[in-house]
Amino acid sequence: MIKKEMIAMLLAGGQGSRLGVLTAKVAKPAVAFGGKYRIIDFPLSNCINSGIDTVGVLTQYQPLRLNTHIGIGMPWDLDRNNGGVTILSPYEKSIGSDWYSGTANAIYQNIDYIDTYNPDYVLILSGDHIYKMDYEVMLDYHKENNAAVTIACMPVPWEEASRFGVVITDENGQINEFEEKPEKPRSNLASMGIYIFTWKVLREALIKMRDVPGCDFGKHILPECLGNGERLFAYEYNGYWKDVGTLGSYWEANMELIDIIPEFNLYEEFWKIYTKSDAVPPLYVSEEGFIERSLVCGNSSIEGTVLNSVLGAGVTVGKGAVVRDSIIMKNTVIGEGCTIDKAIIAEEVEIGANCVLGEGEAIPNKVNPKVYSFGLVTIGENSVIPPGVRIGLNTAISGITKAEDYPDGVLASGETLIKAGERA
Amino acid sequence: MRAIGLILAGGNNHRMRELSTKRAIAAMPVAGSYRSIDFSLSNMSNSHVQKVAVLTQYNSRSLNEHLSSSKWWDFGRKQGGLYIFTPTVTADNNFWYRGTADCIYQNLDWLKQSHEPYVVIASGDGIYKMDYNKVLEYHIEKKADITVICKEMPEDTDFSRFGVVKADENGRLIDMEEKPMATDSRLVSCGIYIIRRRQLIELIEKCAEEDRYDFVRDILIRYKNIKKIFTYKMESYWNSIASVDAYYQTNMDFLKPEVRKHFLKEYPDIYSKVLDLPPAKYNAGSNVKNSLVASGCIINGAVENSVLFKKVFVGNNCVIKNSIILNDVYLGDNTYIENCIVESRDTIRANSRYVGEDSVKVVIEKNERYIM
Numbered sequence: 001m002i003k004k005e006m007i008a009m010l011l012a013g014g015q016g017s018r019l020g021v022l023t024a025k026v027a028k029p030a031v032a033f034g035g036k037y038r039i040i041d042f043p044l045s046n047c048i049n050s051g052i053d054t055v056g057v058l059t060q061y062q063p064l065r066l067n068t069h070i071g072i073g074m075p076w077d078l079d080r081n082n083g084g085v086t087i088l089s090p091y092e093k094s095i096g097s098d099w100y101s102g103t104a105n106a107i108y109q110n111i112d113y114i115d116t117y118n119p120d121y122v123l124i125l126s127g128d129h130i131y132k133m134d135y136e137v138m139l140d141y142h143k144e145n146n147a148a149v150t151i152a153c154m155p156v157p158w159e160e161a162s163r164f165g166v167v168i169t170d171e172n173g174q175i176n177e178f179e180e181k182p183e184k185p186r187s188n189l190a191s192m193g194i195y196i197f198t199w200k201v202l203r204e205a206l207i208k209m210r211d212v213p214g215c216d217f218g219k220h221i222l223p224e225c226l227g228n229g230e231r232l233f234a235y236e237y238n239g240y241w242k243d244v245g246t247l248g249s250y251w252e253a254n255m256e257l258i259d260i261i262p263e264f265n266l267y268e269e270f271w272k273i274y275t276k277s278d279a280v281p282p283l284y285v286s287e288e289g290f291i292e293r294s295l296v297c298g299n300s301s302i303e304g305t306v307l308n309s310v311l312g313a314g315v316t317v318g319k320g321a322v323v324r325d326s327i328i329m330k331n332t333v334i335g336e337g338c339t340i341d342k343a344i345i346a347e348e349v350e351i352g353a354n355c356v357l358g359e360g361e362a363i364p365n366k367v368n369p370k371v372y373s374f375g376l377v378t379i380g381e382n383s384v385i386p387p388g389v390r391i392g393l394n395t396a397i398s399g400i401t402k403a404e405d406y407p408d409g410v411l412a413s414g415e416t417l418i419k420a421g422e423r424a
Numbered sequence: 425m426r427a428i429g430l431i432l433a434g435g436n437n438h439r440m441r442e443l444s445t446k447r448a449i450a451a452m453p454v455a456g457s458y459r460s461i462d463f464s465l466s467n468m469s470n471s472h473v474q475k476v477a478v479l480t481q482y483n484s485r486s487l488n489e490h491l492s493s494s495k496w497w498d499f500g501r502k503q504g505g506l507y508i509f510t511p512t513v514t515a516d517n518n519f520w521y522r523g524t525a526d527c528i529y530q531n532l533d534w535l536k537q538s539h540e541p542y543v544v545i546a547s548g549d550g551i552y553k554m555d556y557n558k559v560l561e562y563h564i565e566k567k568a569d570i571t572v573i574c575k576e577m578p579e580d581t582d583f584s585r586f587g588v589v590k591a592d593e594n595g596r597l598i599d600m601e602e603k604p605m606a607t608d609s610r611l612v613s614c615g616i617y618i619i620r621r622r623q624l625i626e627l628i629e630k631c632a633e634e635d636r637y638d639f640v641r642d643i644l645i646r647y648k649n650i651k652k653i654f655t656y657k658m659e660s661y662w663n664s665i666a667s668v669d670a671y672y673q674t675n676m677d678f679l680k681p682e683v684r685k686h687f688l689k690e691y692p693d694i695y696s697k698v699l700d701l702p703p704a705k706y707n708a709g710s711n712v713k714n715s716l717v718a719s720g721c722i723i724n725g726a727v728e729n730s731v732l733f734k735k736v737f738v739g740n741n742c743v744i745k746n747s748i749i750l751n752d753v754y755l756g757d758n759t760y761i762e763n764c765i766v767e768s769r770d771t772i773r774a775n776s777r778y779v780g781e782d783s784v785k786v787v788i789e790k791n792e793r794y795i796m
Contacts, residue, residue, distance in 0.1 A: 035703035036719075074495065075698070258705075266702035267722065277698045281688040282456030282718040282731075284679075292710055295703040298457065298719050299688060311703075 002082055004117040006139055006196070008052050009110070010043055011103055012127035013060030018246045020371040021380030021398040021418070022346055023062075029127030030065040031250075032329045032347065034257050034266065035297040035312050038069055039244060040127045041076075041275045044085075048076045049271050050135040052123065054083030056113055058106045060090055060099060075276045088113060102214040104221045108206040114199065122202055124195040124217065130253055130264065131192075131241040132271050138235050139196055148201040148230035149222065151175065152194035154237045164190035165218050167234050175232040178222060189234055191218070192241060201230055240264040248374035251344060254310045254327050258293050278330050279313035288319055297330070304334070318353065335387060342393075343377040351379075352387030360392040363414035372396045372416065427560060428504075428540045428621070429468040429476035430528065432639075433461055433548030434521055436482040439585060439667035442786045443767065447486035449666055450478075450548025453733050453750055453768065455678045455687070456718040459490050460665055462497075462696045463553070464546040465506075469497045470692040471556040473544055474504030477534060479527045480548075481520060484510050487548075496697045507534065523637030529628050535621060543624050545639075547615035551674050552662040553687060553694070556618070559656050563618045569651040570623075572597060572644065573616040575662045585667055586612035587640050589655055597653040600645050611655065613640070614662055661686055672765060672784045675731045675748050679714055701734055709740060718751075725755075739774065752793070761787070769793050 016028025023031060029040035040057075047055050055078060059066055066087075072078075073085035088110050090099050100106035107114075107124065114122060121142065123135055133152070142150040153167055161182070168177040168187045179185065195217065205221050205228075212220050226232055240263050244250040256262055266273060279299035285291060289302040296302065297313040304321030311317075312329040318336035326340050329347040334340065338351055341358035345351070357377045365372035372378060372394050379385070380398030389406045391397070392413030399419025403409070411417055433450035440449060450461040461478070468476050476499060480487050487508075494506035509531045511520045521527035528535070528545075535543065542563075544556045554573075563571040574589050588607045590599040601607060619627075627643050636642035644653060661683055665671040677683045687694060701720030706712070710723040717723070720735035725742030732738070736749045739757035748765045749755070755766075756774030763780030764787045766772065771791040778787045 075700075260707055267705070267720070272700050273702075274700050277700075280457050280693070280696050280698070281684075282716040283704060284684060284716055285712040285714065287714045289713065291706040291712055293708050294706045296706065296717075297703040301684075306706075 002117055004054050004083060004119045006052060006121040006123055006135075007054040007056065007083070007114065007117050007119045008043075008047050008123040008125055008135070009107055009114070010040070010047075010055055010057045010125045010127050011106060012040055012057050012066060013063075013100055013106060014126075014128065015061040016128060016245065018371055019250060020247060020368065020378055021396050022247070022250075022344065022378065024380050024398060025062055026065040026381075027059065027061045027063060027127075028245075030062075030069055031244075032312055033130065033244065033250075034254060035295045035310050036278060037273060037275045039130065040066065040069070041273055042130050042132070043125045043127055044070075044076045044078070045271075045273045045275075046131070046133050046135060047123075047125075048078060048274070050133075052135060053078065053080055054117055054119075055085045056088045056110060057085060057127075058088050058100065058110065060106075063087070063089060069276055071276070076274045083117065086113065102216040102220075104206060104209065104215040104217050107202070108210055108215065111203065111206065114203075119199050122197050122199050124193075124197065126193045128245060129192070129241060129243055131239060132264075132273075133194070133237060133239065133241075135194075135196075138194075141235050142196045142198075142233070145173070145233045146231060147196075147233040148198050149225050149232045150196040150235050151222070151232065152192045152237050153189040153234040154192055154241055155188050156190045158185065158188050161185035161188045161190065166190055169234045173233050173236070175226065175234055178218075178226070180218065189236065192237065193218075195222075201225060246374075247344065247371065247376055247378060251327060251342075251374065251376060255308070255325070257295055257310060258308060286319075289317075304336075304338075312347070329381070340377075342375055343379065345377075345379045346381035346383070348381055349379055349383045349385070351385045352389075354388045355385055356390040358393060359390060360413045362393045363412070365394045365396070365414050365416060367416040368396075369394075426540050427473050427542035427544045427556065427618070428535075428538050429473040430543060430545045431461065431464050431468075431476060431478045431548050432524055432527065432545065432615070433478050433487060434481035434484075434524075434527055437666050440671070441668050442788055443668060443671070443765070444483070446483065446767075448480060448483045448548070450480070451483075451486040451490055452549075452665055452671065454551060454665060455675060456716040456731050456733055458694060458696045460551065461487065461490070461548040462694055463551050464548060465497045465499075466692070466694040467546070467552070467554050467556065468544065469499065469695065471544075471554075473556060474499070474501060475507075475538065475540070476504075477507040477509055477531065478548070479509050479521065479531065481511055481527070484508075490697055492697070497695050509534070523642075524639035525628055525631045525642055526637035528624070528639070529632045532625060532628060535625055538621065541621055543619055543621050545615075545617040545619065547664075549664050549666045550614055550616065550662060551665060552614070552658065553660060553690075553692075554616075554658065559616075559618050562656050563654070566595065566654045567652065568654040569619070570644065570653045571618040572653060572655050573614045573618075573658055574611045574655045575614050575658045576610050577612050579610065581610070581612075582667075582669075583607050583610075583612065585670075586664075587615075587644075589613050591655040595654050595656070597644075597648055597655050600640070600648060602640055602645065611657075613644075614658060615664070668765070668784055668786065672748060676729075676746075678716055678731065679729065699734060710738070725759075733768070754793070 012029040078085040281299040283300040286303040296311045300315040304317040314331040321338040332349040335353035337354040384400040386403040499506035704721040711726040718734040733751040745762040750768035752769040754771040767788040
């Protein structure tokens, strides 16, 4: 019988609605990050670097991009005879065919998959964080404490603690209590959504709680385990960890990579981040091109000026164009003479010549002010912007737009332009 | 495809000067992200030649490292695959490969055990993109015994490093000279041949009986009047990197938009081993003009008309002009480099100055490697 000490279950089914048009057609874990990577590359690379060679990836929302990216797991050396990566999508059953209604419910529906590997421990991960972490060290800690559950936690500033689920521990790290987004936090140790469970304990809890609607780890499973008197421990993590859940934090995390010695360093030999490479060729900078303080991927051709930006593979920046403080994903074409400030432009977008993106005042977005803020221009994948238009701040565009969609050639600050058949 | 592939990647060449001391020519880095053999291997793969052997001998370790997995070129299949043949000592042979024909002879079993009717023979130092199926069609149509792929070179080429060919109006090879001092033909052999497998076995066995070891001299030239040897003219880009000047020129050719378009943008792709490097990083003070920059580079200085291979670090106030910096080179601050090829995995001390005056200079400092 196959026996794996620990396998990982990676929750990658979420929509990530706070990333707006970026996740209109792709699940959040498949969104590009740092030029050539996708968000899911970080937990997947952490798995293989930690010696975990069996990973179940749970998908639900818009899985196509995720499926093609992961494939058989070759980029992460997860193409294995025993184990490797398996995509687990919701499936039809003889009775009660359901979508994954919650994080724990998704695991419950895949108990058979986990049982095949007969593991002692199961690692639960989410596919939307940027960090490097050795799960093996965390497992050692779990075993040392003879714990039923170990939760990776990190200290956050006290004033921000009320945005997180925090844990209250004794001096040994054993958890006495949870508080979900407390008004007056009694601890600043925030849960990172990374758990190691002793499989026997988790299996019992999942089966016991199977009828709870929207069964969730934080809300249901962990309190249940604590209530049963199981030993729960907090594993304190002090490295770089970034939740890229909002456009603002996503933009910020990308920009942090540009720092001269970034806190999150991709250039280290140790603990490499693997990804499916979009392009092998080098990038070309022309006679007129100029790049400073930026990351640029292979096969791009730069004939304009790129400052303080992160560019994916195969991006074209036309002559005389200026790109500043922006994120541009793969195969996007920036026309000649454009000026682009503080924009997030998704994959395969075409921007006509002489457009101006990101000008004017920061008026809050009229449709979705919580999502489209931070003074950013956000453009969804496969969009087309006609030549010569001017686009304001806190705006979102998706779909093939034409000159008549822009009265007086302008999309004012705070406006949203989603073409028919597209989702806001 | 009804052919198997043989890539002859064994040789060394004094024209490569210091550059070949640590690697086989076929493992020379080319165009920022590739190694020379990637071009022939990708052509094989893209032409659906599924079973390919690489014959290698000189400094083969670098090549072995590059070919550590066949999956990058899509040869990791149940049918076919990638084979690497270095000389071995057997009961009836204890020689190194004594020539291009001899290396095929020493691996004749592999040819005999295959069932595909044709063999594509290519070299590891050609930079080109080609569908071998088109040549095979030509080969069959002409009822040729051997088809030699040729390229018409410009007048100012150094013909003394090529096999120079003369053909009649039908394309039949009527004369061939190996590395002539003077010639009136501009047609050179690219070292790529198509031949029926049984025909090849027969010719190679005959060669071996007569203690002859060279494919060009002892087969092509010797049999030119008996066998129907045809030439197939390659119209697209081709160059051999087997001399320092040609190596430099080929890399510089990739700065031309039409060459980049041909190799890097048009279908099908050239494949290479994926190294999982982060994107190239441009810090404050970087100024890159008309250059190719591979992944993993970190740039703090000025780069002009140059090719930077993977993981090159350019220090503050550096100036690099018309140069090729091979992979994993660390350039200390204030370095000035013009008209040079900097050997890979080196650390160039700060404030160094290297200028290739009348010809390209090969820079090797052999300092302990600085690792970021």
